[in-house]
Amino acid sequence: MKTLISTVAFLGLVFYQTAAYSDTAIEAETPKADTSKTEEVKDAAPVKAEASKTEAPKAEAPKTPVVADAMAGAKALTEAKKYHHGEEGIKPDIKKALSLYNHAAKQGNAEALLIIGMFYDKGKVVAQNHGEAFKYYLKASEKGLPEADFNIGSMYYAGEGVEQSYTKALEWFTKAADKGEPKAAFNIGGMYYNGDGVKQDERQAKYWFKVSSRNGNPAAALISQFFGHDIELIGRDLNNI
Numbered sequence: 001m002k003t004l005i006s007t008v009a010f011l012g013l014v015f016y017q018t019a020a021y022s023d024t025a026i027e028a029e030t031p032k033a034d035t036s037k038t039e040e041v042k043d044a045a046p047v048k049a050e051a052s053k054t055e056a057p058k059a060e061a062p063k064t065p066v067v068a069d070a071m072a073g074a075k076a077l078t079e080a081k082k083y084h085h086g087e088e089g090i091k092p093d094i095k096k097a098l099s100l101y102n103h104a105a106k107q108g109n110a111e112a113l114l115i116i117g118m119f120y121d122k123g124k125v126v127a128q129n130h131g132e133a134f135k136y137y138l139k140a141s142e143k144g145l146p147e148a149d150f151n152i153g154s155m156y157y158a159g160e161g162v163e164q165s166y167t168k169a170l171e172w173f174t175k176a177a178d179k180g181e182p183k184a185a186f187n188i189g190g191m192y193y194n195g196d197g198v199k200q201d202e203r204q205a206k207y208w209f210k211v212s213s214r215n216g217n218p219a220a221a222l223i224s225q226f227f228g229h230d231i232e233l234i235g236r237d238l239n240n241i
Contacts, residue, residue: 069107069108070107070108070109072104072107073103073104073105073106073107073108073109073112074104074109076100076101076103076104076107076109076112077100077101077104077109077111077112079100080097080098080099080100080101080103080104080112080115081097083096083097083100084097084101094124094125095125098116098119098125098126101115101116101119102116105136105139108143110140110143110144110145110148111140111145113136113137113139113140113143113145113148114136114137114140114145114147114148114151115241116136117132117133117134117135117136117137117139117140117148117151118133118151118236118238118241119133119241120132120133120136121133121151121236121238122238122241124241129161130155130160130161130162131161133151133155133161134152134155134161134162137151137152137155138152141175144179146175146176146179146180146181146184147176147181149172149173149175149176149179149181149184150172150173150176150181150183150184150187150236151236152172153168153169153170153171153172153173153175153176153184153187154169154187154233154234154235154236155236156168156169156172157169157173157187157196157233158235165197166191166196166197166198167197169187169191169196169197170188170191170197170198172184173185173187173188173191174188177208177211177212177215180215181215182211182212182213182215182216182217182220183212183217183234183237185208185209185211185212185215185217185220186208186209186212186217186220186223186233186234187233187234188208189204189205189206189207189208189209189211189212189220189223189231190205190231190232190233190234191233192204192205192208193205193227193230193231194230194231202227205231206224209221209223209224
């Protein structure tokens, strides 16, 4: 450490002496400037600075089609919710809301795709059609929405709109759980506890119940109180649609 400090101090001294020598040499060799010309330069400087203020502002880069679609979809979704739930003093109009949801969905809005799927799932405004609901859930899943993954898993588990398959249900629940969906983690735990399509495994069940609790489902932490009975899985939440 002492060696490092000494080296830094030495370099600093050399720099200082070199700078001092350079200043002296420049002062000795450079003739004195005409002060009258200096004053003229000083007077001219503000004019140059003022001119720089008049530079034209840079034009904004044009929005790409993907960004424009996303913005249009988000705007349509916001308006749809106002008519759906009667927000901001707007009288509820579910048909108007559905029209706006469809517009947002055409722009690729994931939440709008999910909501339309739920409309078909429940039979609200449109005729109930689990097959159509499944198609919209798939589109929302492609956009990365974990609740859509959960709903698909739930449909496979119950055999609604698709051929019943515990294997595919577990696959989709796992996909959703990996994204932090607490209901999906709970259902995986329930499947392992009940032995639905998998070998009954209480240890695995407890693990997934803990994951569910950690991800926001506090009831999952209490599920061990019901061990000894089949665990009822959580279904799709269509009550608030």
